[in-house]
Amino acid sequence: MTLKPITLAWRNLMRHKSFTFINLLGLSIGITCCLAITIFIRYEKSFDTYHQKASRTYRVVENFKSAEEVLHWNTTAYPLAEALRNDFREIPLVTQAAGPHHRLFKIEDEHGNVARYEEDRVLMVDPFYPQVFDFTWLAGNPEAALVQPNAVVLTESVALKYFGASMREKQSILGKHILLENKDELTVTGLIADAPPNTSLQYSLLIPYEFFKRNNTYSANNWSGNYQGTTFVTLQAGQSVQDLEHRIASWKKKYLKPEDDRRITYALQPITEAHNDIVYGAGPGSYTMPQKFIYAATGIAFFILLIACVNFINLSTAQAANRAKEVGIRKVMGSSRFGLVMQFLRENLLLLGFTLTASLALTQMALGYINQALAIINLHLAMDAQALLTALAIGVLVMMLACVYPAVVMASYRPIEALKRKFSSGSEQGITFRRSLIVFQFAIVQLFIIGTIVVAAQMKYFKNKDLGFSTDAIVTTYLHDQEHYETLRDQWLTHPAIADVSFSSSSPQASYQYRYGTSFRLPNQPEEEGQEAEMKGADLNYLSFYKLTLLAGRNFTKVEDDLKEFIVNEKLITALHWTPEQAIGQRLTINEGEGTIVGVVKDFHNESLQEEISPCVLINWKPFLELANIKIAKDQNMDEALAFIKKTWKAGSPDGIYSYVFLDDAIARKYAMQHLVYQGFTVFALLTISIGCLGLYGLLSFMALRKTKEVGIRKVLGASVAQIVGLFSKEFITLLFIAFVIAAPLAAYFMDGWLHDFAYRISLSWWMFALGMGLTVVIMLLTISYKSIKSALANPVEALRNE
Known part of the structure; x- marks a missing residue:
């Protein structure tokens, strides 16, 4: 006896297969996203909390x-x-x-x-x-x-x-x-x-x-x-x-x-x-996950789940009209309103059970993909007992958000009106409610699409921005034997695939591990008046190798065993209120000692594009020439060149372990967190679009069913296929524009705040919002087209006969 209500619920789900499939897929995507993001948030908030004395x-x-x-x-x-x-x-x-x-x-x-x-x-x-x-x-x-x-x-x-x-x-x-x-x-x-x-x-x-x-x-x-x-x-x-x-x-x-x-x-x-503090940072050798990212991820998880629930509510309440006769018959036969609510709720809960099972499997797959995609920050997300409890809590939330209301609506029809197929109980109020949910859904979809466009434009800006130095086909490797670097240079240059070699402490835009900081001041200034700067060791070939522009003075003439000469950038001399010409010959004191400025180079981006260019001092001091910068010639065999570089390096340092990195790869790693944001926006935009399209297709299916007679009459009176398609499309396009009016200012606010974290950034432009709107319209029309064209091409005689 106890299985009878469940069997009945199963049969009702199978009777409406398309409705069941759309809701199953939409809710599965929403719960999977929410669960995966929740696991990510819990992981990022768990750093160092496991120690007994952590508090x-x-x-x-x-x-x-x-x-x-x-x-x-x-x-x-x-x-x-x-x-x-x-x-x-x-x-x-x-x-x-x-x-x-x-x-x-x-x-x-x-x-x-x-x-x-x-x-x-x-x-x-x-x-x-x-x-x-x-x-x-x-x-x-x-x-x-x-x-x-x-x-x-x-x-x-x-x-x-x-x-x-x-x-x-x-x-x-x-x-x-x-x-x-x-x-x-x-x-x-x-x-x-x-x-x-x-x-x-x-x-x-x-x-x-x-x-x-x-x-x-x-x-x-x-x-x-x-x-x-x-x-x-x-x-x-x-x-x-x-x-x-x-x-x-x-x-x-x-x-x-x-x-x-x-x-x-x-x-x-x-x-x-x-771990979540951006003021001081997580610490050496680790990465920082800003608290605002945690808040943003929490909001995204909630909204994606909410969109899935909105879909479920929309489809369920729309389907209520098609099940009105069933409700009327059940009530005439003696079913109570509470009994009907429980029956519809059992159907929804059974569907939710299948959804949770599918979501757990999808989440396991998603976590593996996320760990692989974010291997650069050594991410380790995994399902555990707490994740299962989280999934259960999400299920309870979905039940409260999405399952109860449709069940109450479907059980609320009056028997006589239901049997006569008069749906006044849910007409204007129900339609208005569904329209509001559609507007909300479209607004979230457009918010993600516009956000993705803005982030993509900023990432493209990062990729194409002139850094002020050459990065093409440059390999860097650290030396174990700095005494014989000139011999190593001569050996490398014998190979036709190697165009140039320079030795330094770092490339113009250094990674954090090998960035040397110092302070600079005039010799007569007290130490506390010193200003922060970056210091780079550089040989005689450094300027030409990286194509740095010398504005005044000269290059180094030789590498020194002690500190004597400096080449500085524009940012440094601006801080001292000098022109490039005035700076030449001036004495400058840094933490490591005092020397003479012999050259001034044009500013180059020695910091990532997230930060302002900082003052920089180049020194020709031999102890700081620990990095080999090697340029591979154009149209040469890269693998052959890399093999020769390694062979020559190992000959000079047989006990060392050789490793290398391409400079453009090292620079790209500086934007790992921004790339994460871009990937996140892209994935979530696609998911919200998918959920939205599923819901839209489901609503169109029910709309087509309810408008069967109207479409038949219109076709008999001479309406074209385009006019029938327009009948289905115009209401949704209106709702889409209302959603855009809501989404555009929100997107502008949030994305402008995100862009302000970068010293060098794009500006928000009208075309980003227009493109977001245009893409949403195209996606919506593609979703609408199939079902509306199918209805428009149907035989009107069959439609009127069925009515």
Whole structure:
């Protein structure tokens, strides 16, 4: 007996197959999008929250007041952690990390076989680090593993890579040796599980901070420098953060120089907020997911789900008219309104059950695609028990939004009116409600289409913008042997496929890891009046290699062993109120020393297009020539050239690990987050269009059924196919224009706000909105055409006979 209502619900769904399929597909797309976005949001909000002490742990961040602005850094001077630990006894734990760094390792097995590995996530940590952050220890003593300077703790994946064949049991790895940078022997003292993907400071190996301090004495003891070090404090429960910040503000003068004390302030930031903070950023080696992206994704998830629910409500209430006679007969036979509501609700819930099942399968596929598409930020989205609970919660929400109202509407017809096929109960009010839902749906669709057009135009601008330097067919690789770089240049230039070679510290637009910062001022100015700048090492060939324009002065004449000469950009001399000619011969002081300006180059985009061009100083200092820039000649075999570059490089550095990157690829990575936005807008626009078209097609099907007699009479009276199509189209076109009036200002507001994040951007133009409107009209007409033309071509005699 209990299965009878479900069987009846199943039969009713199968009786209206097209309605069932359209609603199943539309709701599945909506729930899949909502669930996938919800999993993404939950992942991005989970960074560093899994540590037991997360709620009491803070990252120490630094604010540095320069002459023009306040700079916000997520790293601090290395000596800060030890000073806090010694002077603030009420702080239970203070720890620090240096890195993550890029390092080379060599492993030699018992048979004398040598293997070399390159690791990007080598983290130097003190013994307090495992007390603040949670690690899963598989072997070794957590309290002693990081005490000795020449120790190393491996993650499980690295241990398997290095010692896989000999790892009979986890304890057997302890005591093994690896060679760091071909000179320092490290002893394995611990084995830990791989770092969770949602940790801000990623690691593959842990090396004691004491090792770093011993090998980097200048930076480890320099209070004025801010390098790649992060300081954390864990407070007592209930301890006042504001009080501690005030005490640190007056305490820091004990260690900082007077000018630094005036410029530097420290603040405590909860580690659970670091990943989503755009002011200080997530931290070295990690990516930042801005909070506004989280809000935007939340809004998108809600609106896509809402569109799917609107579709369901629209189709269900439209179908109610076609099931009015069924309702009338049931009521005459004694069915109560509550019983009818429950019957229709069972049909909707059964459909929702199928939808949720399909959505879970689609979500699993979608997550795999998203992880692959966003591999550049190392995304790890996966279904888990919480995702299933989320799917259930979405299902309950859909039931409340979409299932209850249609069931009540369908059960509300009066028997006599229903049997006479007079639908006054749902006529004007119902039609007005459905029109409102259609307008809402079209407005969201147009919002996404216009947004996609704007983002695509901005991405095209990024791609085509003149950066002020050459990027074509340039390969960059870092050197292990800087002493013989001229010999390496000569060897490379013997190959016909290699057009030119230059050595520097970075390309004109450097990646974050290899960007050197400094400050500049006149020799007679106090240090606190220094302004921030980028510093680049460059050889004599750098200007011609990258086609930088020299406005005044000359190029370098030779590479120096110490600091003597500078070439600067326009931005720097503008800050000092000089013309290019006036700058030549002036003395300039930077953090690294003092020199003479011998040349001024035209501004080039040394920052990404999201930021303003910054002051830049080129120095011809030999220690900074660590990057080889190699231009491949046109119409030459690229693979052959790359093979020769590698062969020559390996001949000079047999113990090194060779890697290279194309400059245009490296620059493109700077816009990974913007590309993510573009992909998101594109995908969501297509999905909202798909859901909208499904709903529109379903409504047209019911409209065609209700207008069968009208279409037949019009055809008998001589109406053409075009006129019949116009009959079906004109109402929707009117609703579409109303939706555009709503969507256009909203799109302008949101997209103008998005564009304002970029220093170099396009302007919103009328054609973007016109194109969005035009595309929506075309999509709508294509959707309408099939069903309306089919109705227009039907035999009017058959239509009138059926009526």
